[in-house]
Each structure stands twice: as structure tokens, then as C-alpha cells.
Amino acid sequence: MDGFLLLQIGLRMRRQTNFYSTILLLLFFFFLCLGQRSRPDGERPSCNRCDLHLSCNCSHGGFNVVPMVTDRALALDLSFNNINMVNDDDLTGHTQLRVLSLHGNRLAVIHPSAFDPLFYLEELDLSDNQLKVINHKWFSRLGVLQRLNLLNNPYSCLGSPPVFQGLVSLRRLAFGGPHLRTLKKGELSGVTQLEELSVHANNLTGYESGTLAAIWPLGRVSLSLYEPFLTNTALASAVLGDVSYPETPLIIEDVRLDRNESVQPFREPAKKRVRHLTFRNIYVSDEAIVDLLVVLDNAPVTSITVDGVTLMGRGKKPAGPITGIDEFLVKNVVVLPLFHFVSFLKLSYLLAYPRKISVINTKVFVMPCATSFLLKNLQYLDLSDNILTDLTLAETLCYGAGTMKDLRVLNISGNAFKSLSTMNRLVEKLYKLTHLDISRTGYNSMPQNCSWPSTLRFLNISGAQLTKITPCLPTTLEVLDLSNNNLKDFTLTLPSLQKLHLSGNKFLRLPSGSLFPNLQIMTIRSNTLVLFGPSDLQAYRRLQNFQAGQNKFECSCEFVPFLQQAFKGVGDVHLTDGEESYVCDSPLYLQGEPRLHAFWYLKMTWTWLKAKHSSRRRRQCRQQLLNEETSETMLSFDAFVSYSERDSSWVENYLVPELEGPRETDEDSRSPRPLNLCLHKRDFLPGHWIVDNIMSAMERSRRTVFILSENFVQSDWCRYELDFSHFWMFDGNAGRDATILILLEPLSKHDVPKRFCKLRKLMSSTTYIEWPQEEERREEFWRSLRHALRGEDDDWETNTQ
Numbered sequence: 001m002d003g004f005l006l007l008q009i010g011l012r013m014r015r016q017t018n019f020y021s022t023i024l025l026l027l028f029f030f031f032l033c034l035g036q037r038s039r040p041d042g043e044r045p046s047c048n049r050c051d052l053h054l055s056c057n058c059s060h061g062g063f064n065v066v067p068m069v070t071d072r073a074l075a076l077d078l079s080f081n082n083i084n085m086v087n088d089d090d091l092t093g094h095t096q097l098r099v100l101s102l103h104g105n106r107l108a109v110i111h112p113s114a115f116d117p118l119f120y121l122e123e124l125d126l127s128d129n130q131l132k133v134i135n136h137k138w139f140s141r142l143g144v145l146q147r148l149n150l151l152n153n154p155y156s157c158l159g160s161p162p163v164f165q166g167l168v169s170l171r172r173l174a175f176g177g178p179h180l181r182t183l184k185k186g187e188l189s190g191v192t193q194l195e196e197l198s199v200h201a202n203n204l205t206g207y208e209s210g211t212l213a214a215i216w217p218l219g220r221v222s223l224s225l226y227e228p229f230l231t232n233t234a235l236a237s238a239v240l241g242d243v244s245y246p247e248t249p250l251i252i253e254d255v256r257l258d259r260n261e262s263v264q265p266f267r268e269p270a271k272k273r274v275r276h277l278t279f280r281n282i283y284v285s286d287e288a289i290v291d292l293l294v295v296l297d298n299a300p301v302t303s304i305t306v307d308g309v310t311l312m313g314r315g316k317k318p319a320g321p322i323t324g325i326d327e328f329l330v331k332n333v334v335v336l337p338l339f340h341f342v343s344f345l346k347l348s349y350l351l352a353y354p355r356k357i358s359v360i361n362t363k364v365f366v367m368p369c370a371t372s373f374l375l376k377n378l379q380y381l382d383l384s385d386n387i388l389t390d391l392t393l394a395e396t397l398c399y400g401a402g403t404m405k406d407l408r409v410l411n412i413s414g415n416a417f418k419s420l421s422t423m424n425r426l427v428e429k430l431y432k433l434t435h436l437d438i439s440r441t442g443y444n445s446m447p448q449n450c451s452w453p454s455t456l457r458f459l460n461i462s463g464a465q466l467t468k469i470t471p472c473l474p475t476t477l478e479v480l481d482l483s484n485n486n487l488k489d490f491t492l493t494l495p496s497l498q499k500l501h502l503s504g505n506k507f508l509r510l511p512s513g514s515l516f517p518n519l520q521i522m523t524i525r526s527n528t529l530v531l532f533g534p535s536d537l538q539a540y541r542r543l544q545n546f547q548a549g550q551n552k553f554e555c556s557c558e559f560v561p562f563l564q565q566a567f568k569g570v571g572d573v574h575l576t577d578g579e580e581s582y583v584c585d586s587p588l589y590l591q592g593e594p595r596l597h598a599f600w601y602l603k604m605t606w607t608w609l610k611a612k613h614s615s616r617r618r619r620q621c622r623q624q625l626l627n628e629e630t631s632e633t634m635l636s637f638d639a640f641v642s643y644s645e646r647d648s649s650w651v652e653n654y655l656v657p658e659l660e661g662p663r664e665t666d667e668d669s670r671s672p673r674p675l676n677l678c679l680h681k682r683d684f685l686p687g688h689w690i691v692d693n694i695m696s697a698m699e700r701s702r703r704t705v706f707i708l709s710e711n712f713v714q715s716d717w718c719r720y721e722l723d724f725s726h727f728w729m730f731d732g733n734a735g736r737d738a739t740i741l742i743l744l745e746p747l748s749k750h751d752v753p754k755r756f757c758k759l760r761k762l763m764s765s766t767t768y769i770e771w772p773q774e775e776e777r778r779e780e781f782w783r784s785l786r787h788a789l790r791g792e793d794d795d796w797e798t799n800t801q
């Protein structure tokens with residue numbers, strides 16, 4: 001669209017071109033260039049996307065230059081813009097900045113002193129840019145920098161003088177990219193102690209032995225060495241040798257291992273006794289796997305993790321079993337070409353020794369019983385996220401013969417099982433089984449009777465389709481996860497249960513606490529609970545930690561204060577999930593937009609407590625002032641009037657004209673001065689219940705007037721009870737003369753619902769004035785009201801006049 005528009009303008013210009021317009025055009029471009037060069041701050045765009053923690057996210061903002069951001073910013077994310085240059089004054093003033101990201105821009109030029117103001121910078125990301133040269137001066141002032149990312153820029157070497165020399169606090173370093181050709185000794189001098197080192201050197205052709213060797217201690221190393229592993233294994237060996245230490249996990253990424261030759265560099269880590277080896281995103285042939293295992297034979301490698309592997313090859317018979325590997329984890333395997341590998345289990349010989357095996361998300365559909373039979377030492381088997389079925393699970397677990405007799409943990413979650421009773425028969429004889437994870441399966445019903453190993457303590461059946469629970473559940477359980485099913489109730493006694501998870505079901509009420517005498521933790525979020533009360537929770541004798549957010553709560557005037565107590569941890573039970581997840585679903589007027597958060601009440605309580613405190617102080621202060629010199633400047637209103645929307649016509653047509661207007665009938669200079677009212681509706685944003693405003697209005701008003709009607713009591717009072725219950729208005733004596741009740745219709749204390757205890761109290765302690773239906777009694781009404789509004793002030797006023 002932009003390009004099209006530009007083209008049209010260009011064409012039009014060419015048609016009109018004459019000498020003068022050419023001059024003008026040239027001048028115009030001249031000024032444009034000038035503007036670009038000096039770039040006064042006025043032209044710099046600004047970015048205001050900062051949050052409360054002063055973290056400014058200007059990512060994806062389309063900026064061509066570093067935008068202006070508040071000097072107080074602690075973190076600045078400028079990733080994914082089109083910035084191609086950082087000038088010397090672009091970051092002036094940013095002395096507070098801790099984190100700066102310029103990832104994914106077009107940075108080709110950074111002024112040598114551009115980062116000098118950033119004394120406190122801890123993290124700098126310059127990855128994915130166009131930097132052809134790394135300048136050591138950029139980093140000369142960054143003495144507290146801990147993380148630096150220089151990945152994927154087109155530099156071919158780090159260069160000299162050593163670029164990282166001044167970075168004495170550096171703990172995480174990432175550098176390299178497709179253009180990195182050489183690494184020379186001394187280029188990394190100054191870098192000593194790292195938690196993490198990542199080097200992308202897929203096209204590395206020159207490496208001076210020892211370049212990376214000075215970095216020690218070294219927490220973790222990731223290396224991408226695609227070409228060296230294919231074409232220059234001596235170089236790959238040298239790199240691996242320099243970063244291999246027994247306690248340093250080694251992660252090899254993006255490599256292709258397809259010949260005996262290409263696995264030889266692993267002799268180095270084997271020799272240096274590396275214990276944890278991870279392959280990520282690799283292509284590997286079955287031949288190379290066998291060769292690799294030969295290389296690693298007798299090395300003390302205790303864990304091999306393979307995450308994202310593509311197997312290519314011809315399904316060659318493996319050479320023979322190897323010893324020593326204790327743990328074997330394979331994730332996200334793709335088998336290419338498929339027909340050569342009938343299943344990943346051609347490699348099952350690997351499984352003879354480990355105690356722990358995880359084969360996750362690898363499309364395993366069966367583990368032959370013959371294989372299981374070999375797993376004499378297996379204690380932990382995780383086959384989650386595969387394509388096992390009831391039938392193939394039977395084969396895998398040798399038809400319930402209890403073959404893997406040491407098995408303690410079995411995780412078969414995320415498979416397509418249907419029959420819980422089949423599964424139960426298969427694990428019945430695993431006499432040491434303590435943990436069983438059968439979550440995210442297709443189980444939709446539970447048999448009446450089951451038989452479990454007596455050792456079973458942990459059972460996870462979340463994310464199935466259960467509608468009912470039965471005595472099938474073993475009484476030995478300590479942890480039970482039944483989240484995300486379709487359960488409506490729970491009526492089984494589980495005497496040992498300590499943790500119960502029932503979130504994401506259809507419970508209308510809490511299960512009875514007497515079923516779980518030892519329960520300590522319970523989650524029942526996202527159900528359809530309407531309310532629960534102190535007695536429900538008391539029945540859970542040992543419960544400490546309770547989460548019940550995201551339900552359909554009815555925010556009654558009893559429930560909300562109870563919830564507030566629970567958040568504060570009054571009593572034994574603590575609500576530990578985020579308060580903001582307790583949202584009122586009813587009554588309807590609380591449901592509207594924005595949805596009213598019960599948490600909001602909590603905050604209000606706090607605000608009011610503070611207000612109460614300060615208003616006491618202010619009254620004391622006022623008292624003092626009155627004693628010395630008369631001053632009521634703080635009181636801007638005679639009364640704050642609160643009423644229901646539906647009674648607004650009375651307020652507007654009667655109350656306001658009467659009290660605020662001058663009294664035409666009375667020429668007497670001693671006539672009462674007009675009163676100054678603060679009206680709930682007129683003086684606030686319409687439709688908003690802004691407690692801060694109301695609070696300050698009340699503070700600045702001598703009296704508070706409630707226009708009581710059926711409407712008001714039904715629709716507004718609940719909120720007053722909830723929000724204002726801590727305010728001085730309800731403080732015994734202080735409230736009595738500060739509050740005036742006007743009854744628009746006959747309403748006795750007994751008509752007020754019992755739950756509005758504060759209102760009932762107020763009605764019995766405060767005088768209230770009734771609006772007479774008879775015209776002739778209204779004069780009397782106004783007189784009483786005026787008198788009540790002015791109170792003793794009236795005397796004071798007349799005295800001074």
C-alpha cells in the first residue's frame with residue numbers, strides 16, 4: 001500500500017518537473033538529510049509501553065531509531081524493530097537500566113560509547129542483527145553485565161583486542177552464527193567463570209586449540225558444529241575437548257551423525273569423563289548410533305538425553321549391549337524413512353541396564369514383552385505421549401505378569417486407553433509400584449472393584465473423561481489427581497489422602513471434609529461451586545492449603561467477608577491461589593462489566609482501614625484548628641448524598657432545588673445560606689462506583705445522607721455494607737451525627753433484610769426523616785432536614801453573622 005502511494009507521487013512529480021521544482025525537490029532532500037543527521041530529540045519517536053515495574057516493552061513497534069523511553073526504565077525490550085544504528089546519545093540518562101534487548105533488528109552500527117551510560121546493565125541481547133564487527137569498546141563500562149547474547153550476527157571472528165576483557169561479572173555468554181569462521185587463542189581472554197556458554201559455529205573452519213579451555217568453572221555448554229562434524233572432525237574434537245569437564249553438561253545441537261568418522265569427536269568428552277550428554281535436533285543413522293555407543297562404552301556417562309532426533313538409516317542390527325548408562329531419555333523422535341524402522345524399539349537392547357527410561361512423544365505403539373522382560377533393573381518407566389492402546393499396553397506389561405518387578409514409577413499418560421479395569425489388571429502385580437500416572441487418557445468409567453499393589457500412593461487420572469468415582473480408588477492413596485474430568489461429587493473415604501486435585505470438574509458443592517481426615521492440600525478451581533462457608537472448611541480437619549478460584553461464586557454479604565478472612569489466613573485454612581481469580585458470578589448486578597472481583601473487596605478493606613485512620617487524624621486535626629482559629633476549609637460540601645439511580649428524579653426535582661437554590665420567598669438576609677451538596681450521580685462519572693472518589697467526597701463532606709427506598713436497599717446497600725463497613729460512618733458515635741437517613745417510602749427496620757446488619761444498626765441508632773406524601777407536611781420535612789444537616793453549625797453560623 002505504502003509503495004503504491006509513493007509510486008503515484010513520484011509519477012505526478014515527474015510530470016510536473018521543471019527547473020524550479022527540481023531545485024525545490026533537491027532542497028527538500030537536503031533538509032531531509034540534515035534532519036536525519038542531527039536528529040533533534042523532538043523527532044525521536046517515544047515509546048510509553050512501560051508497566052508498573054518500569055519494564056518497557058517496545059518490541060514490534062516499527063521503530064527505525066532507538067525511541068525515547070523514561071529514564072527510570074529498568075528493562076527495555078526493543079526487539080523486532082528496524083533499528084540499524086545506536087548513536088552515542090541514544091541511551092543517555094538510562095543509568096537505571098538492567099536489561100536491554102535489541103534482538104532482531106538491523107543493527108549494523110553501534111557507537112563505541114553508546115552503552116557507556118548503562119552502569120547497571122546486567123543483561124544485553126544483540127542477537128540477530130547485522131553486526132559485522134564486535135567492538136570491545138561497547139563493553140568497556142559494563143562491569144556488572146552478567147548476560148550477553150551476540151548470536152547470529154555476520155562477524156567472522158571475535159577479533160582483538162579481546163572483546164570481553166572488561167566484563168568481569170559475565171556469567172552467560174552466547175556468540176557465533178553462520179559467518180563465524182575462526183576462533184583464535186586470546187579472543188576469549190577475560191572470560192573465566194560461566195554458568196552457560198553457547199557457541200554457534202556451524203561453519204567454523206579454523207580453531208586454535210585451547211581457545212575455550214580457559215573458561216572454568218563452566219556450568220553448561222551448548223555447541224552447534226554442523227560442518228566440523230561432517231568435514232573436519234579434528235576441529236570438532238579440539239572444540240569438544242576444550243569444554244569437557246565431568247560436571248559440565250554438554251549439549252550438542254544441529255548435527256548430522258551418519259558415519260563412523262562423525263562420532264569420533266565424542267572420544268574427547270568420554271575421555272574427560274563427561275556425565276551428562278544431550279543431543280538436540282540431530283540427524284543420526286542407526287549405524288552412527290551403534291558407533292557412538294561404542295565410543296561411549298566404559299565412559300561414565302550417566303544420562304543421555306535425545307530431544308528432537310531424526311533417524312535415518314537401514315535398520316542395521318546393533319552390535320551388542322553396552323553397559324553403564326543409567327538413564328536414557330528420548331523425546332520427540334521422527335523416524336525417516338519410516339519403513340526401515342518398524343519401531344523405535346529396534347534399539348531395545350539399550351534398555352537392558354538402565355534404572356530409568358523415558359521414551360516420550362516418539363510414537364511408540366508397543367514395547368514387546370520380550371523387551372520388558374530384559375528390564376530387570378528398571379525402576380522408572382515413562383512412556384507418556386505415545387500411541388499405546390489397551391491391547392499393546394497388555395503386551396508391554398507382559399499381560400499383568402508383574403515382569404518389571406522393581407518398577408516404582410509408571411507413567412503412561414497421554415496414550416489412547418479406554419479400559420481402566422484392563423489397566424488395573426496389568427499393574428496389579430507390580431508389587432513395588434508407588435506412582436501411577438494415567439492422566440490424559442480415554443478412561444470414561446471406573447469399575448466397582450479394583451485390585452492395586454498395596455504400595456500405591458500416587459495416582460493421576462486427570463484429563464480423562466470420568467463421570468463418577470467408585471470404590472475402585474485404593475484407600476492407600478496419599479496423592480490423587482482427578483482434575484479435568486466430568487465429576488459432580490465425591491463420596492468415598494480416603495483415610496490417607498494428603499493432596500486432592502479436583503479442578504476442572506462439575507462440583508456444585510465441596511465434598512464433605514469428613515471423608516479426608518488427613519487432607520492438607522486441596523484444589524477445586526474451575527468448577528461450579530456457588531459458595532462455601534466456615535463450617536464446610538472446618539470439616540477438613542488438617543486442611544492448610546485450599547484453592548477454589550474460577551468458580552461461580554455468589555457474592556453474598558456473608559460470603560465475601562468470609563473470603564477476605566480466608567485470604568488473610570485467619571483460621572487454619574489459607575486460600576493460596578491468586579485472589580483475582582475469585583470473581584462474583586452473582587448477584588446479577590455484581591456480574592456486569594467489569595466483573596467485580598472479590599479481591600477488589602480485599603483491597604478496599606485495606607483502603608478503608610487507611611482512610612479510617614487518616615480521617616481520625618484529620619478530625620483530631622480539625623478539632624485542634626477549631627480551637628486555635630476557625631477553619632473548615634477542608635470541608636467542601638455540606639453533605640454527600642447517596643441514592644439509587646432509580647430515585648434520582650426525586651433528588652433532582654426536590655432535594656437539590658430546595659437545599660441548593662436560593663429561597664426566593666425569603667428576602668431576609670438571615671435566611672439560611674444555600675447548602676452545598678455532593679451528589680453521587682452528578683459529581684461522579686455516570687455509572688461508576690469509584691470508591692476512591694466516594695471516599696474523598698465523604699471525607700470532604702460534613703454529613704452523609706442516604707436516600708433510603710426499596711430500590712436503594714435492594715440494589716445499592718449490599719455494596720455499602722461490603723465496602724464501607726470499616727469506615728467511620730459505622731463507628732458507633734462518630735456515625736450517629738455524621739449520617740442522616742431519609743426514607744422515601746415507609747420502611748421499617750424489619751423490612752430491611754437481616755443480612756444488612758449494619759443498616760439495621762444504623763436505623764436504630766440514627767434519627768431518620770420520612771418524606772411525607774402529603775404536600776402540607778413537606779415544609780416541616782425540609783426544616784428538619786436543614787436542621788439535621790446544619791446541626792450545631794447553625795448556631796455557630798448565626799453567632800458569627
Ligand SMILES: *[C@@H]1O[C@H](CO)[C@@H](O)[C@H](O)[C@H]1NC(C)=O
Nearest residue numbers: 055056057058059060075077
Ligand atoms: C514484549 O511483548 C512481546 C509481544 O508484543 C512479547 O512477545 C515479549 O515477550 C514481551 N517482552 C517482555 C520483556 O516482556
Ligand SMILES: *[C@@H]1O[C@H](CO)[C@@H](O)[C@H](O)[C@H]1NC(C)=O
Nearest residue numbers: 177178179201202203226227
Ligand atoms: C554456512 O555459511 C553459509 C554462507 O554463509 C550459509 O548459507 C550456511 O547456512 C552456513 N551453514 C550453516 C550450517 O549454518
Ligand SMILES: *[C@@H]1O[C@H](CO)[C@@H](O)[C@H](O)[C@H]1NC(C)=O
Nearest residue numbers: 259260261264290291294319
Ligand atoms: C570406527 O572408527 C574407529 C577409529 O577411526 C575405528 O577404530 C573403528 O574400528 C571404526 N568402527 C567401525 C565399525 O568401522
Ligand SMILES: *[C@@H]1O[C@H](CO)[C@@H](O)[C@H](O)[C@H]1NC(C)=O
Nearest residue numbers: 360382384411413435436437
Ligand atoms: C508423566 O509424564 C507427563 C508428561 O510427560 C508429566 O507431565 C508428568 O509429570 C509425568 N508423571 C510423573 C509421575 O512423573
Ligand SMILES: *[C@@H]1O[C@H](CO)[C@@H](O)[C@H](O)[C@H]1NC(C)=O
Nearest residue numbers: 447448449450451470471472
Ligand atoms: C467386589 O468385591 C466384593 C468383595 O471383595 C464382592 O462381594 C463383589 O461382588 C465385587 N463386586 C463386583 C462388581 O465385582
Ligand SMILES: *[C@@H]1O[C@H](CO)[C@@H](O)[C@H](O)[C@H]1NC(C)=O
Nearest residue numbers: 413439440460462463481501
Ligand atoms: C497429573 O497429570 C497432569 C497431566 O499430565 C499434570 O499436569 C499434573 O501436574 C499431574 N498432577 C500431579 C499432582 O502431578
